[in-house]
Amino acid sequence: MSELITAELVDLDLSAATKDAAARSLAERMVAAHRVTDLDGFLADVAAREAQMPTGLDGGIGIPHCRSEHVNAPTLAFGRSAAGIDFGAADGPADLIFLIAAPAGADDDHLTILSGLARRLMDPEFTAALRAGTDPAAVAALIRGEEAAEEPAPEEDEAAAAPGSAPFRIVAVTSCPTGIAHTYMAAESLAAAGRAEGVEVTVETQGSGGFTKLDPGVIAAADAVIWAHDVEVREKTRFRGKPLVDVGVKAGINRPAELIAEARRKAERGEIAAVSEADGGSGSGDGDGDGSGADRAHFGVRLRTYLMSGVSYMVPFVAAGGLLIALSFAIGGYEIASAKSVADHFVWGETDSWAALLNQIGSAAFAFLVPVLAGYIAYGMADRPALVPGFVGGSIALTVNAGFLGGLVAGLLAGAVVMAIQRVPVHATLRGIMPVLVIPLIASAVVGFLMFIVVGKPIASLQNALTDWLNGLSGSNAVILGVVLGLMMCFDMGGPLNKVAYAFAVGGLADPTDGSLKVMAAVMAAGMVPPLAMALATTVRKKLFTKTERENGRAAWVLGASFITEGAIPFAAADPLRVIPSVMAGGAVTGALSMAFGATLRAPHGGVFVVPLIGEPFLYLLAIAAGTLVATALVVLLKGARRAAPDTAGETGATGSDDSRVPVAA
Numbered sequence: 210m211s212e213l214i215t216a217e218l219v220d221l222d223l224s225a226a227t228k229d230a231a232a233r234s235l236a237e238r239m240v241a242a243h244r245v246t247d248l249d250g251f252l253a254d255v256a257a258r259e260a261q262m263p264t265g266l267d268g269g270i271g272i273p274h275c276r277s278e279h280v281n282a283p284t285l286a287f288g289r290s291a292a293g294i295d296f297g298a299a300d301g302p303a304d305l306i307f308l309i310a311a312p313a314g315a316d317d318d319h320l321t322i323l324s325g326l327a328r329r330l331m332d333p334e335f336t337a338a339l340r341a342g343t344d345p346a347a348v349a350a351l352i353r354g355e356e357a358a359e360e361p362a363p364e365e366d367e368a369a370a371a372p373g374s375a376p377f378r379i380v381a382v383t384s385c386p387t388g389i390a391h392t393y394m395a396a397e398s399l400a401a402a403g404r405a406e407g408v409e410v411t412v413e414t415q416g417s418g419g420f421t422k423l424d425p426g427v428i429a430a431a432d433a434v435i436w437a438h439d440v441e442v443r444e445k446t447r448f449r450g451k452p453l454v455d456v457g458v459k460a461g462i463n464r465p466a467e468l469i470a471e472a473r474r475k476a477e478r479g480e481i482a483a484v485s486e487a488d489g490g491s492g493s494g495d496g497d498g499d500g501s502g503a504d505r506a507h508f509g510v511r512l513r514t515y516l517m518s519g520v521s522y523m524v525p526f527v528a529a530g531g532l533l534i535a536l537s538f539a540i541g542g543y544e545i546a547s548a549k550s551v552a553d554h555f556v557w558g559e560t561d562s563w564a565a566l567l568n569q570i571g572s573a574a575f576a577f578l579v580p581v582l583a584g585y586i587a588y589g590m591a592d593r594p595a596l597v598p599g600f601v602g603g604s605i606a607l608t609v610n611a612g613f614l615g616g617l618v619a620g621l622l623a624g625a626v627v628m629a630i631q632r633v634p635v636h637a638t639l640r641g642i643m644p645v646l647v648i649p650l651i652a653s654a655v656v657g658f659l660m661f662i663v664v665g666k667p668i669a670s671l672q673n674a675l676t677d678w679l680n681g682l683s684g685s686n687a688v689i690l691g692v693v694l695g696l697m698m699c700f701d702m703g704g705p706l707n708k709v710a711y712a713f714a715v716g717g718l719a720d721p722t723d724g725s726l727k728v729m730a731a732v733m734a735a736g737m738v739p740p741l742a743m744a745l746a747t748t749v750r751k752k753l754f755t756k757t758e759r760e761n762g763r764a765a766w767v768l769g770a771s772f773i774t775e776g777a778i779p780f781a782a783a784d785p786l787r788v789i790p791s792v793m794a795g796g797a798v799t800g801a802l803s804m805a806f807g808a809t810l811r812a813p814h815g816g817v818f819v820v821p822l823i824g825e826p827f828l829y830l831l832a833i834a835a836g837t838l839v840a841t842a843l844v845v846l847l848k849g850a851r852r853a854a855p856d857t858a859g860e861t862g863a864t865g866s867d868d869s870r871v872p873v874a875a
Contacts, residue, residue, distance in 0.1 A: 213326075214285040214352050217242055219345035223288030223306060228259070231294050232273050235286035235308040244284040245310060251279040253786050255308070262385070262439055263297025266394070267463050270330055271296035271303035280310040285326065287352060289339070299463070305339055326352065328397035331462075376409040379472055380428050380451075381435040382442050384415040385458045395437045395461030402465035410435075410469070415443055422447075433472035437461025449592075452476045479634050518589030519582045519620055520708045526581055527715050527813045530574030535812030535822045537568035546572075578715070579603045579613060583620035590624025591631065594644040598623035598652035602660050609665035610673070613716025618668055619660055626652045687727065687804040694728065695735035695800025695836070699792045702739050702774045702781060711736070715813050726809035730823060733772050734803045734833050735796040737816055740769030740776030741833070742795050742840030743788070746848075749841070753848040772816035787847040795840025802832035 218238050225231035232255050239245040254277040258264075264273045271294060286308045293302030307326070329335045335351075342348040381399050385391035396412040403410030411431075413423045415438070422444065433452040436442050437460060452475035454468050461468065537545050541564025548565035556562045580603035587599030602619025606612065611619075630648050639647070659665075697710035714732040717725025747754045747762025754762065761779050768776025781788045809824035820826045 212349075212353065213283060214287065214349045215242070216346040216349050218284065218286040219348050220286075220288040221342065221345060221348065223290045223294075225288070225290065225294060226292070228271065228273065228294055228296050229256070231271070231288060231290070231306050232256075232308055235288050235306070236310075238286050239280075239284050239308075239310055242284070244282050245277075245280055247279040250784075251275075251277050251310065253784075254279065257785060262391075262457075262459070264391075265296030265298030265303050266330070266459070267298055267300045268336065269293070269300075269302070269304045270298070270336070271306040272309065272330070272391075273306070274309035274311070276311045276313050278313050280312045283312065284310045285352065286310075287339075287348065305336060326354075328393050329354070330394060331397045331401060376407060377433075377473060377476075378409045378431045379403065379411070379433050379435055379469065380423055380431040380448070381410060381412045381461070382415060382438060382448075383412060383458060383461055384438040384440050384442065391439070391458045391462065395458050395465075398462045398465045399435065399437065399468070402469055406466065406469055408469055408473075415440075433476045435461070435468050435472055437468070450481055452478075452480050480632060515586050515589040515621070515624065516617070516708075519584075519586035519617075520712050522585035523578055523582045523712070523715075526574050526577050530571040530578070532812055532815060532819075533567045533571030533574065535571075535815070535819055537564045537566075537571060538811055539822055540564040540567070575718070576607075579607050579616035582613070582712075583616040583623065586617065586620025587623035587627065590621070591627035594631075594648040595624050595627040595652065597649035598626060598656040601653045602656040605657060605660040605665065606668070609661065609669050611660075611665050611668040613712070614671060615660070615665060615668045618664060619656065622659055622664075623652060623656045626655050688801045690728070691731045691735075691800035691802070691804030692797045693800075694731050695738075695796035695798070696793050698732055698735040698774065698800070699739050699796030700789065702777050702792075707736070707774060718811065718813055721811060723809065726811060726824070727804055727807065729813065730808040730810035730829060731800045731803040733810060733814070733816070734808070734829060735800040735836065736774040737769050737772050737833055738795045738799050738836040738840055739774055739781075739792040740765040741837045742769075742792055742844065743777045743780045744769060745837060745841045746844050750845045750849070753845065770817045772814055784848070788844055791843035791847060792840045794843055795836040795838075797836075798839045799832045799836030802835055803829060806832060808832065 218235075220235065220238065223231060223234060225234050229252075233248075233252060236245060236248055236252055236255070239251075240248050245251045254275045255273050258275040259273055265271050273296070288306040288308075290302075290304050290306060293304050294306060295301075296303045296306070307330075309326075338351055339348060342351065379399075381396070383392050383395035383399070385395075392414050396414050399412055400410050402408075411423060411427055413421070425447070428447055428451075431451060433454070434448045435454045435456075436445075436448075437456055437458045439458045442448075452472060454472045454475065456468060541548075541561050545561065545564045545568050548561065548568070551562065551566045551569055554562070555566065580600045583603030583606065584596050584599035587595035587602075599620050602623050603616045606615030606619050609615065627648055630651060631643075635643060694710050694714070698707050701707050710732055714725070714729040717728055744762045744765035747759045747765075751759055758780060761776075765776040777788070777792060781792075806825050806828035808826075808829040810819070810822065810829075812819040812822050815822075817830075820830065823829050
């Protein structure tokens with residue numbers, strides 16, 4: 210196994226002025242050491258990781274890191290800057306810069322080495338020695354741990370507890386997007402603060418190499434829970450029923466003592482957090498979250514997760530109900546929507562009766578869209594007690610004609626009301642009936658009052674104005690809307706922006722108008738472009754893609770034709786800076802052309818398989834073809850501007866890089 214860091218990977222006089230320049234300077238050393246195969250590709254991965262969250266830490270440390278297809282051996286490069294470089298830390302520039310490069314399939318042993326470094330960065334003596342070092346070889350040895358001090362024995366940790374009394378117990382989970390550095394630094398920081406405070410802290414690190422779950426007995430015995438995370442906590446329901454402090458991972462690094470104190474206060478107040486698998490609960494990563502959701506960035510991430518929870522539960526109703534309604538129109542025509550109830554009139558041998566049956570079943574499914582959306586937004590916020598007020602609020606939104614927007618507001622209101630009620634201390638004898646009786650009762654009454662009396666009518670007016678605007682769209686206005694919807698559908702390919710655009714279109718199908726049907730058509734057409742474009746690109750320019758990507762390209766034909774935008778995600782993940790702008794441009798073209806052609810669609814899903822239900826079907830397919838060609842041309846052009854990749858690149862997994870020209874480290 211190659212050494213993680215050598216003298217050649219140490220720069221004790223790093224002259225870079227910016228974090229990008231610092232990363233490039235250190236990465237060039239990795240390339241020279243044959244640890245990185247594609248400098249630009251690797252730096253793009255570093256920049257993408259940096260965009261998720263700044264990697265500067267208090268104490269003058271910058272620790273940019275990523276997992277990349279362009280790394281063939283776990284590697285660490287170290288640079289020391291006299292002037293300091295801004296990596297986004299609250300206390301100023303960093304003079305100690307570590308660039309960590311991990312292969313996409315790094316093994317557990319190497320991840321253990323990387324996590325060990327992360328923990329040692331919390332030791333002031335270690336960082337002082339790095340600042341004082343003059344010999345690159347000695348500094349490399351220090352970083353490798355060859356001069357590391359021994360870890361304190363477990364008995365020393367336990368001695369911090371007051372004699373004769375059980376210590377306060379906390380279980381914690383730490384995680385960050387790559388699971389290499391911040392995950393383990395937060396764990397070490399919390400553990401060290403616990404020892405200083407006489408608190409027993411047991412940490413589960415959910416890193417990129419997997420995680421070992423805490424013993425259920427340890428969780429059961431804990432007095433409180435701390436989550437310091439920037440990605441979703443896995444199997445979070447294990448921690449249900451405990452006081453919870455929920456923050457970004459950098460808060461766990463920078464102010465662990467405050468988090469422990471907050472956990473103790475919540476335990477003393479008897480605050481029990483609602484935890485559900487639908488709750489993404491990811492931190493902001495800015496280190497400023499207070500665990501109560503007051504931090505704006507942290508709340509923004511959580512708000513997105515709440516909305517996505519509601520949309521994800523709504524989509525099956527959309528697919529089932531919408532396709533049944535579309536099929537009924539194909540069989541019986543649009544006038545079938547006004548047919549008598551099949552419960553009163555159904556003739557087995559009449560086609561119209563069967564069309565009416567399908568239409569009415571689909572309409573019944575569609576009637577649940579807004580209540581389900583509201584109910585599961587609330588559920589994502591406050592778990593099962595919020596389901597009832599969420600569904601009630603969503604139903605009232607339909608009653609007052611507040612529609613899709615009303616459902617969004619009702620769900621957020623229901624979740625917020627339940628979360629507020631859960632913060633009120635109650636006697637132990639009442640806790641058993643709170644989630645099944647008291648909370649649903651009070652929250653439903655409050656949400657009902659707000660929806661009927663306070664916010665329902667203004668939202669209904671806004672919904673009507675939006676509907677009138679859609680109906681009045683023509684010419685350039687329609688084209689501009691098509692461009693915006695196309696960009697949203699293709700930016701994150703199944704992510705939040707994609708789902709917002711899709712939910713906006715589906716909401717219009719509940720009470721269809723000419724404008725809303727055009728929006729639905731544009732959204733589905735644009736959503737088909739990314740996988741179709743990548744499928745075409747892998748067909749016409751095979752050498753620009755790895756073997757795995759070419760195999761994915763064959764599957765993308767079917768996924769794109771079926772309106773499954775996620776079929777392009779593997780390509781975007783491997784090369785986001787080239788793929789995402791390309792497919793966004795193609796989606797914008799398709800959305801604009803679909804609106805300009807006046808294509809309409811009554812089915813919320815189905816891709817090319819519902820073309821018979823599309824108004825102006827030939828022009829609609831032309832719009833999809835045009836956008837696909839634009840996206841394909843751009844991605845081929847951008848990838849072709851790099852060094853050509855040989856057919857054998859698929860065996861290395863390095864997109865667009867010529868690994869045969871770079872020796873692989875042992």
